[in-house]
Amino acid sequence: MKRLYLFSLLLLTFSACKRNAPAEPEPEFKPRETEDWLILTAPEEREVWGVFGNIDSTLLITTGYKIYYTQDRGNSWQESDYKPGSGVFGITSSADTLYALTAQRGYALNSIAYAVNPQFQSIDGGKTWTQSFSRRAYESIAVPRNQTKTANGLVYSIDQELTAVCTSCPNYYLETPGFKTPQGQKILLPQKHQLQSIYMDSQQRLYLSGSAAVCGGPGNISFCNGHRGVIYISKKPLP
Template sequence: MKQLLFAALLSLSLAACQKDKQEPQPDFLPAETKDWLILRAPDNNAVEAVAGDIDGTLTIATRNKIYLTKDRGKTWLAGDYEGNFFVFGLLQQQDTLIAMSQTMGYQPSAQYAIDAVQFSLDQGLHWRKYVDKRGYRNELQLSRNRFTTATGTEYRIEYSQTPVSSSSTAYYVESIGIETSAGQHITLPGQHRLNSIYFDAKSRLYIASSAPLCGMGNDFKFCGGEKGTLYVSKQPLL
């Protein structure tokens, strides 16, 4: 009887372990604070660009991958974007989403995504090569770190400059939050490298960034994994 009981308990234990192996908990489930929805990328890269709407279809780019979510970041679907080109911007023009593969300008100055390479007609699920027959390819550009509202207020990534050493004229450029031309400063719950900002049609702010950081400058390192982070303001800011 004792042997049968032991065998039954062992079987249940192994079944439980097997279930745990079959149903791992993803480390990119969304979270939230009082002011922010916090989404994590499905791969180990920073979020570079954003398009769409978190209440509908939201599209993000991480290096040379593009993903969509229709359930506010709980699950992600990979688009069929292929190529060696990194994606630094997602430019929406009516029903067409355009992937931009290069940047122009340097932080902390104005920085733009340029060079259209592929386009999508279904918010990023399927992609085709962007064929430039009218000379527009190099004219298209999308601001990455600044956004000017209809009333003229500019939202921009705020940077700090930290000397590499006490005797050096070189310095680290670090992003510390969002500032406006009206003097407002918006801070985030965590420390990140901020890559781009975006506003949806409902005036909510999206901030594309790296994974959380536990140090900057000489002490730079990721903490809690390397999956990029996307912040979405719960309330409209414009």
């Protein structure tokens, strides 16, 4: 009887410990939501340079030297076989072919920055990439990185602000707190990031990609929590 009592006590203790055990940590890249945004996190500790596709089907991102895709709304990421060593500033399509754009043209404040040079192509939705030899593509493809247009021609752009590093020096820090509407209204994001690209999908939803959240001010900038870049996706179509 004493042995049975001891076994029952141990069983109850084990059950209590199991119930009170801490939950398994969520993946670092698990999507988050606010009232207006779905927020995805990059699968590696790099900023997101560009976005292409659709969150409801296949969404591709470039973290500079790698291309990833998700088909479950950012809950998991698959790495493509892209390994040429050339940085990818953006991704676009022509007919059934995707192109990785490996150069940038223009970067001055308040001017348009373009992703150009479609050096590599994919015909399977971004899973595998090969060298592109299409002269027509090389000559005609230039995709804006810091602004995007709606189907009816309205322009949304990344908001760029120069902030002085100190009152007595000529150095400035470029901040990108959010985006500007076609009417010039400035919309802030929930956190500050160094934004790299803005994109609109076929459902008129806005995508903004860039660095992890940054803290501090000019001259004292740091990442708040890790170095994984983010993608903001508007929950509703924009006019």
